[in-house]
Every structure is written in structure tokens, then in C-alpha cells.
Amino acid sequence: MLRELESVRKQAYEEKCSREKAERELLEAFQKARDSENLYLREVKQRNETEEKLTTTMEEVERLTERTDELCAKLQEERKKRLALEKRTAHSDRIVKDLMLQRDKAVREIQALHAKKGESSATAEGKMHITELSCSEIKEATNNFDHSLKIGEGVYGSVYKGFLRHTNVAIKKLNPESTQSQSQFNQEVEILSRVRHPNLVTLIGACKEDQAFVYEYMPNGSLDDRLACKDNSKPLSWQLRTRIISDVCSALIFLHSNKPHSIVHSDLKASNIILDRNNVAKLSGLGVCRMFNDEFRNTTTLYRHTHPKGSFAYIDPEYVMTGDLTPQSDVYSFGVVLLRLLTGRPGFGLLKDVQRATEKGCLEALLDSSAGDWPAMQAEQLARVGLRCCEIRRKNRPDLKTEVWTVLEPMLKSATNMLCSLSFKSVSEDLGGVPSYFICPILQDVMREPLIAADGFTYEAEAIREWIDSGHHTSPMTNLELLHRDLLPNHALRSAIQEWLQTNAN
Known part of the structure; x- marks a missing residue:
């Protein structure tokens, strides 16, 4: 009986354990089912969100595609217009070039006829080749x-600012009390009516009765005033001073090599160097110039005896002692002007100060700090050129064309490039940018001398020449083969750039 009872109890216990186990398994199964259901719901939700994002993205891509197609069509149209414009411009430039060649040929023919007939100068005939006022x-x-x-x-x-025939002009009236006023008037008319150079002041007209000259108006005044920062004007940068030195040297080379008569300025000084709107230097004060026949050229003899003229600090010492004038007298004056631009100091005693500083290796302390940081090597080269020009004996002074210009030319190119960059930066900052077709595709800078290449695009002269000279046979823009290496000046674009810069500089 007990065994049966024990057996029944054991059996009941096993059934209880079995039932509890079944209940646990059932609970676990329910839990897994709930987890699976939650996971499924989350996946469904994520898939719906993904589908919505994909739909939105596809719509945005479609809109961008349509917009890109529109812009591509516009770009293609603009390219066609630009190519057409470049072709028309190139054609116009060729026509202008042909007309200029024809004009030059006609001028040469006229000059040859005049020479053949033995016509004298306009002044000698009592007539002027300029506007009579x-x-x-x-x-x-x-x-x-x-x-x-x-x-x-x-x-x-005296010089006055005037307004003549709707144009700002500078009018110089000679001193009527001067005994040489008439000869100075005739001399200046003769010189300026016969010679033209970018660094000589332009004579517009003259009034013989009043002994007055009418010149182009130079807004930035004389170099003397600019070095003194008259009227709170900004100091000239060393880049501008380098260009001014080159401008003056170029004008003197032109005067000294003029044919058939060599011209000596004889009164070169800072007050006779005037600056236009773009600080380009031009020589004035040509009323005391001297002209020499070719028979006096390339000789060691002195050219002409005359009374010394000009400011004492600029005068050639041999000229003071002998009164004999030669082109080397201008070289001495040029040396003083150069040293003044380098140091910003007056002319008196300047030569000794620069010579002493150069010998002691302390030239930097003498440089005009208002011009900015002069490149040390360039400053020393300029100082040595200036000192050589100011040698006491003329035979020791350098020739402007063969010696001085070879030193100045690379300096001028470097300074000009820097001035272009500074000018473009200033204009861009002040005006919020420039027209895109004014900018060289290579240099990304405003062009000063635009040239059209065989690919139809316009580039800065120096940049495209360097590109071609370095061995490139393809276009910098299209990478296609250039059909030829000819470059045509884009006169229309150059004029537009200059007008735009001058207009916005005001």
C-alpha cells in the first residue's frame, strides 16, 4: 500500500515538473513571438522611411538634372556668342592693323617728300604743326x-589748370619779362610739334601772342610734389618709383637718339617730371632743350656752349664749369632724380650720403621707408646706377641705352607685374570684381596688353608668349592643337579695360 502511495506521489511530482516546464516553454515562446513581432514592425517602419527618402532624393535629382540641362544650354549659347564676338574682334583688329600700316606708309611717303623738297621745320617757317589758339x-x-x-x-x-573746349588742360604762360621768352616759346613748339613719346608731355596747342602753351592735364602733379606728399597725397610705392625711373630713362633715350637732330633736355629735375592719372611719368619743361646736328654725334668733343640752366642740385658739374652741354648732362640729372626716388631726400648733399651708405653697406637705412620694403638687391643696383650717372667726369658716366636700360628693364617688368596684381586686388576689393572678359585666363589678373591667340581666346601678352615659348603647341583653354603661333593685339578690349579702370579709379 505504501509503495503504491509512493509511486502515485512520485508520478504526481513528475507531472507537476512536466507541467511547469511546459508552462516555461510556453512563456518563452510567447516572448519570442512578441520580440519577432516588434522587430518586424521596426523593419517595416524603417523600410517606409527609406522609401520616402528615396522618393524625395529621386525628385531632387530630377530637378537638378533639369536645371543642369538648362544651364548647359545657356552655357553653350554664351560660348557661341563669345566665339562670334572674338571672331568679329579679330577681324576688326586686322582691319585696324591694315589701316595703321597704310597710315604709316602714307606718313613715310609725306616725310620723304618733305625731305626731298628740303622743307625746313615748322617753326623756322613761322608756322606751327599744332592747334593755334x-x-x-x-x-x-x-x-x-x-x-x-x-x-x-x-x-x-606759371602753369594754370584750365578748361578748354570741354577738356581739362594745363596752360603754361611764359614770363613776359624774360628776355628769352620768345626763343623758349619757339624752341618748345619746335620740339613738341615734331616729337611724340609716351613719356613726353603732349602739347595740345599754343597761343603765340600770349606766349602760352596748352598741355594735357596731369592730375597727379609733379614728381617733386608727390615725393613731398603735397596735399596729403599717398607716398609713391617702390614699384611705382621703379616704373617712373624707367619712364624718365626711356624718354631721355628717345630724345638723345632723335633724328636728324639729337635733343638734350638740359633742365631735368623732379619738378619737370609730371605724373598722369595712372602715375605714368612724362617730361615737361622742354623750352630750354637743345638740338644738335648728326655731325656732332658719336664724337668726344663737347657739343654746344651755352649758359647753365636748371636747379643747382641737378646740374652737371662740367656744365657749370664750362657751359658746354651734352647728352651726358642729362645723364647726371637723371642720376640725381633716381637717387631722390630711392631715398625720398632733397638733392643737396644726397650724392655723398648715398655714396657713404653704399660703401659702408648700410644703404637700407637711407631708403625712403614710405615707399615700402625695397628689394635689397634692386635698391643696391639702383643706387650704384645713380652714383655712376653722377660721376664728376662725363666720360665715366654710363650710356643710358646700352648700360642703364639693361639694368632697369628686368626691374620694370617685375614692378609692372606687381602693380597689375595690386591694381586688380584694389579694384576687386573696392568694386566687388571686374568683368570676366577683362581677366587673363592664365594669370587670372586684369590684362594690360591683351592678345588674341589662334584658339580665339584673349590672353595677357606676357603670359601667352611665355606659354608658347616654353614649347606648348596646344591651347591653354581647350587643350587643342594651335593652328599657328601668331598673336594679334586686341585693341578694342585694351581700350575698354583702360577706360573701365580709369572710370572706376575716380
Whole structure:
């Protein structure tokens, strides 16, 4: 009986354990089912969100594709227009070039006829090759020589700012009390009516009765005033000073090599160097110039005896002692101007100071700090050139064309490139950018001398020439073969750039 009872109890216990186990397994199964259901719901939700994002992205891609197609069509149209414009411009440039060649040929023929007939200069005939103006026009332009319009005064006369025939001009009236005023008038008319150079002041007209000259107006005044920062003007940078030195040297080389008569300025000084709107230097004060026949060229003899003229600090010592004038007298004056630009100091005693500083290796302390940081090697080269020009004995002074210019030319190129970059940066900062077709595709800078290449694109002269000279036979823009290496000047674009820069500089 007990065994049966024990057996029943054991059996009941096993059934209980079995039932508990079944209940646990059932609970676990329910839990797994709930987890699977939750996981499924999350996956469904994520898939729905992904599908929505994909739909939105596809719509955005479709919109961008449509917009890209529109922009591509516009770009293609603009390219066609630009190519057409470049072709028309190139054609116009060729026409202009042909006309200029024809004009030059006609001028040469006229000059040959004049030479053949033995015609004398316009002044010798008592006539002028310039616009003759009346006394009334001169007085009206200067408000009867109003003192408030006076912008300069010297030994030989006064200079007034005037408004003549809707143009701002500078009018110089010679001092009527001077015994040489008539000869100076005739001399300046003769010189400026016969010679033209970018660094010589342009004579617009003259009034013989009033002994007055009408020149182009130079807004930045004389170099003397600019070195003194007159009227709180900004100091000239060393880049501008380098260019001014080159401008003056170029003008003197032109005068000295003029044919058939060599011309000596004889009164070169900072007050006779004037600056235009873009700080390009031009020589004035040509009324005391001297002209020499070819028979005196390339000789060791002195050319002409005359009374010394000019400011003492600039005068050639041999000229002072002998009164004999040669082109080397201008070289001495040029040396003083160069040293003044380098140091910013007056001319008196300057030569000794620079010579002493150069010998002691302390030239940097003498440089004009307002010009910025002069490159040390360039400053020393300029100082040595200036000192050589100011040698006491003429035979020891360098030749401007063969010696001085070879030193200045690489400096001028470097300074010009830097001025272009500074000018572009200034214009970009002030005006928020420039027209894209004014910018060289290679240099990414405003062009000064735009040239059209065989690919139809316009580049800065120096950049495209360097590209071609370095061995490239393909276009910098299209990478296609260039059909030829010819470069045509883009005169229309150059004029537009210059006009735009001058307009916005105001």
C-alpha cells in the first residue's frame, strides 16, 4: 500500500515538473513571438522611411538634372556668342592693323617728300604743326589767369589748370619779362610739334601772342610734389618709383637718339617730371632743350656752349664749369632724380650720403621707408646706377641705352607685374570684381596688353608668349592643337579695360 502511495506521489511530482516546464516553454515562446513581432514592425517602419527618402532624393535629382540641362544650354549659347564676338574682334583688329600700316606708309611717303623738297621745320617757317589758339580762348579757359587756378610756378613762367573746349588742360604762360621768352616759346613748339613719346608731355596747342602753351592735364602733379606728399597725397610705392625711373630713362633715350637732330633736355629735375592719372611719368619743361646736328654725334668733343640752366642740385658739374652741354648732362640729372626716388631726400648733399651708405653697406637705412620694403638687391643696383650717372667726369658716366636700360628693364617688368596684381586686388576689393572678359585666363589678373591667340581666346601678352615659348603647341583653354603661333593685339578690349579702370579709379 505504501509503495503504491509512493509511486502515485512520485508520478504526481513528475507531472507537476512536466507541467511547469511546459508552462516555461510556453512563456518563452510567447516572448519570442512578441520580440519577432516588434522587430518586424521596426523593419517595416524603417523600410517606409527609406522609401520616402528615396522618393524625395529621386525628385531632387530630377530637378537638378533639369536645371543642369538648362544651364548647359545657356552655357553653350554664351560660348557661341563669345566665339562670334572674338571672331568679329579679330577681324576688326586686322582691319585696324591694315589701316595703321597704310597710315604709316602714307606718313613715310609725306616725310620723304618733305625731305626731298628740303622743307625746313615748322617753326623756322613761322608756322606751327599744332592747334593755334587765340588770347581770348586762353583767358576764358583760365578765368583770365585766376590765381586760384595756378598749379605751378617757376623761373620761366606759371602753369594754370584750365578748361578748354570741354577738356581739362594745363596752360603754361611764359614770363613776359624774360628776355628769352620768345626763343623758349619757339624752341618748345619746335620740339613738341615734331616729337611724340609716351613719356613726353603732349602739347595740345599754343597761343603765340600770349606766349602760352596748352598741355594735357596731369592730375597727379609733379614728381617733386608727390615725393613731398603735397596735399596729403599717398607716398609713391617702390614699384611705382621703379616704373617712373624707367619712364624718365626711356624718354631721355628717345630724345638723345632723335633724328636728324639729337635733343638734350638740359633742365631735368623732379619738378619737370609730371605724373598722369595712372602715375605714368612724362617730361615737361622742354623750352630750354637743345638740338644738335648728326655731325656732332658719336664724337668726344663737347657739343654746344651755352649758359647753365636748371636747379643747382641737378646740374652737371662740367656744365657749370664750362657751359658746354651734352647728352651726358642729362645723364647726371637723371642720376640725381633716381637717387631722390630711392631715398625720398632733397638733392643737396644726397650724392655723398648715398655714396657713404653704399660703401659702408648700410644703404637700407637711407631708403625712403614710405615707399615700402625695397628689394635689397634692386635698391643696391639702383643706387650704384645713380652714383655712376653722377660721376664728376662725363666720360665715366654710363650710356643710358646700352648700360642703364639693361639694368632697369628686368626691374620694370617685375614692378609692372606687381602693380597689375595690386591694381586688380584694389579694384576687386573696392568694386566687388571686374568683368570676366577683362581677366587673363592664365594669370587670372586684369590684362594690360591683351592678345588674341589662334584658339580665339584673349590672353595677357606676357603670359601667352611665355606659354608658347616654353614649347606648348596646344591651347591653354581647350587643350587643342594651335593652328599657328601668331598673336594679334586686341585693341578694342585694351581700350575698354583702360577706360573701365580709369572710370572706376575716380
